[in-house]
Amino acid sequence: MNIVEILFYALSVFAIVCAIMVLISKNPIHSVLWLILVFFAISGHYILLNAQFLAIVNIIVYAGAIMVLFLFVIMLINVKKDSEPQKQLFVKLIGVIAGGSFLTLSISLVKQAMPLVGKTVPLKEGTIGLIHPLGKALFNDYVVPFEISSVLFLSAMVGAVLIGKK
Amino acid sequence: MPIQYYIYFCLALFSIGVVGVLTRRNAIIVFMCIELMLNAVNLLLVAFSKMYNGLAVQNGVANTAGIDAQIFVFFIMVVAAAEVSIGLAIIVMMYRNTHSIDINFLNRLKN
Known part of the structure; x- marks a missing residue:
């Protein structure tokens, strides 16, 4: 297992843990901060895929602008920490079951998909993610x-x- | 890295977003979960573009194959920024009218 695969697994686990923390944290400001960590992990994935322009744009636009907007609105409307009434337990359970069954169904579909067998994503190489080819395509x-x-x-x-x- | 691993990872992120939309009542957190789903799809688009580019380079076709997907991701980010500004303005307006951001109060169209 080389360093790139270790980075892929570490970033994936980090992103999924942070995404779960977005859901289960009570305070909305903590949710925003966990979501910023998810966006940084996704930017790390972009860098692994050598899509450097998208990595920078992701950090600037999402982690920079959009999340600051979310924080600003949360501060503006000043919601109490536990003013959010909790849904009943069975509604939460039904939501988790719906999401989990969607996940298992799609994973089993991907496992059976024959056109995907043997296809690999080249990491750390390729030039299409750099600014020069992207700028040429964007302005032509x-x-x-x-x-x-x-x-x-x-x-x-x-x-x-x-x-x-x- | 096989493409299936990227698909599994993005499906997991997307499902976490779906669960958040279904279970939370705070409108801002529902909105953040939608952003999470959008980002999962973006990452999958970039992974597929790299896969396609790798195949094209192996077959000796053009070097810039698959660049369209990255342009698409760029435009998705542009549209998401506009969408967030409008959506947060709507949430602020809703808070002014109802003094709550609970999405269960938004059932006036039902009757």
Whole structure:
């Protein structure tokens, strides 16, 4: 087992443990902090896949901007720590059973899928995740969606101001 | 690394997000679980793009095969940022009107 596989397993276990902690922590601020750790683990996975641009964008956009927005809203609306009334136990049990059966069903489907047998993901190599090829593709083939997304951001900004205004 | 391991990992993250959406009542935590599901799908898209690129390089086709998936992930992040800003504005507006962020109060459309 080489260092890359050890890193893959360590990052996966770390991400899953942090994701479970997002669910079971009572305080919403703790949930946000655990979710930031999940995003850092996913960025580590991107770096293992040599998708360096997406790793940096993931840290800047998700762990930086979006999570700060979540923290800001939690501080703004000042929810009491235990004001969240707990659901009944059987609702929680049904939720866990539904998620677990979805997981087992999909895993058994993937195990049977013949087109996936023998396919491997090359780690630590490949150049498609670097900035140079991505920038070339983004500004040659995808320049129209790129410009349209700026219009999307403008409309989102106007909408957020309009909804947030009393 | 076999592609199945990445699929299992992303399915586990996605299922944790599903369980969170089904069991929690705090609207902000439900929203965070949706972000978690979105990130699991992003990671799977990047893993499949690397798999496709590796196959194409083995067969001697173009070197940039599979770059579209990474552009897609970039656009998914763009749309998610816009979505979060609107969603949090809606949650703040809901808190102003009902003084609670419990999603069980949001059943006015039922009657």
